[in-house]
Amino acid sequence: MSETTTSKMTLTTEGDTHVIVTRRFAAPPEAVYRAHTDPKIIQKWLLGPEGWTMPVCINEAKPGGKFRYQWTNGKGAGFHITGEFLELEPYDRIVHVERMHLPDPMPDNHIETRFEADGAGTLMTMRMTLPDSKTRAAMLATGMEHGMEASYVRLEGML
Amino acid sequence: MISLNEAFSALADPTRRAILARLAKGEATVNELAEPFEMTQPAISQHLKVLEEAGLIVRRVDGTKRPRRLARAGIDAMDQWLGMLRKALEANYDRLDDVLAGMDDRKKGKHKRGVTR
Numbered sequence: 001m002s003e004t005t006t007s008k009m010t011l012t013t014e015g016d017t018h019v020i021v022t023r024r025f026a027a028p029p030e031a032v033y034r035a036h037t038d039p040k041i042i043q044k045w046l047l048g049p050e051g052w053t054m055p056v057c058i059n060e061a062k063p064g065g066k067f068r069y070q071w072t073n074g075k076g077a078g079f080h081i082t083g084e085f086l087e088l089e090p091y092d093r094i095v096h097v098e099r100m101h102l103p104d105p106m107p108d109n110h111i112e113t114r115f116e117a118d119g120a121g122t123l124m125t126m127r128m129t130l131p132d133s134k135t136r137a138a139m140l141a142t143g144m145e146h147g148m149e150a151s152y153v154r155l156e157g158m159l
Numbered sequence: 160m161i162s163l164n165e166a167f168s169a170l171a172d173p174t175r176r177a178i179l180a181r182l183a184k185g186e187a188t189v190n191e192l193a194e195p196f197e198m199t200q201p202a203i204s205q206h207l208k209v210l211e212e213a214g215l216i217v218r219r220v221d222g223t224k225r226p227r228r229l230a231r232a233g234i235d236a237m238d239q240w241l242g243m244l245r246k247a248l249e250a251n252y253d254r255l256d257d258v259l260a261g262m263d264d265r266k267k268g269k270h271k272r273g274v275t276r
Contacts, residue, residue, distance in 0.1 A: 009252060023252050027259035035255055035262075045254040104164060134171045 016133040021126040029115035032122045033091035036113065037061035047071070056080070063087060067096075079103070091115055107135045166237050169213035174198070175206050179229065182216060186228040 010022045025032050035041045039059040046069065047054055056070035065085045072078035082105075083098030094113045100106045110129040115122050130136040169175055178192055193203040207227060210216045214233035218225045 009249060021248075025256065025259055027262065031259050031262050032255075035258060041258060041262075045258050046251055047254065050250070106164070134168075139167075 013136070014127075017130050017136050019128040019130070019136060019139065021128070023124050024118060025122045025124065026120070027122060028120065029117055029122045030091040032124060033094070033115050036094060037088070042069070061085060061088060067098075107131050109139075163236065165213040166215055166233060169209050169215060170237075172206070172209075174203075175210055178203075178206060178210065179215065182227060182229045186219070186226045188224050188226050192227065 008024075010020075012020050014020055027035075035045065037059065038061075039057040042059060043054050043057045046057075052071050052073050054069055054071050056068060058069075059065075059067040061067075063085055066083070067085070068080060068082050070078065070080040079101060081098050081100050083096050085094070085096045087093065087095040092115055095111070096113075097108045097110050099108050107130065112127045112129075114125045114127075116125070117123075128139075130139060170179075174196060177195070181187060181192060181195070189200060189203060189207065192207070193200050196203065207216065207218075211218065211227075215230055215237075216227045216233075217230045218227050
């Protein structure tokens, strides 16, 4: 359908516990990698829907370093993600774990992000590993993959 | 009170998703809900209990029957969260495209564009 759009995001599953996200960017791997590790840059784009901001963006991009991203919509709603970096290979690869707090922590999501040169641009591939199939199913219940049954009910208005 | 954790964990089961899909078409009794599945009625009732506790369905008393229907508030709360996630992911990457374009321009010595507020 929109496969001709090179910037199109894809989201697929692999095995019982993995979720794969890919996205192409016009910029080279070094720039895309920096955009994922420099808090000043992260705060400019990792924001969610219009009106949301990230007042707290702590990111120690080194093995063992921690990060904390905290979002607010300015109207009292907010949530945060905490995580730790396991491996960093500039400008090819990042491995980290993260969990969302809603406000109780969700199970850990282990994520490997690769940045591969793709012509003049970058193909980014995120490989998420959830602890078990149930947790992954719960995450996929977010409807990100294929609009789950429950989402049929009333998602149209939101998207 | 809606617990998103409970709601998403309730959705992790394919039978419960199918039950919700059925209820999206309208109210149904336990018998009607059990029909398409090779499951005993108690097993279905257990799934209904999980969905009810998660705030996703409610029951009504109709004589001896207890028909279930979707709980609007619970479904709305989830929809809001889901829509936000999907939209957030796509909006983020679109924004990153602009940020990257700005980084590129600066490298080439052009004026800053797109990255300043």
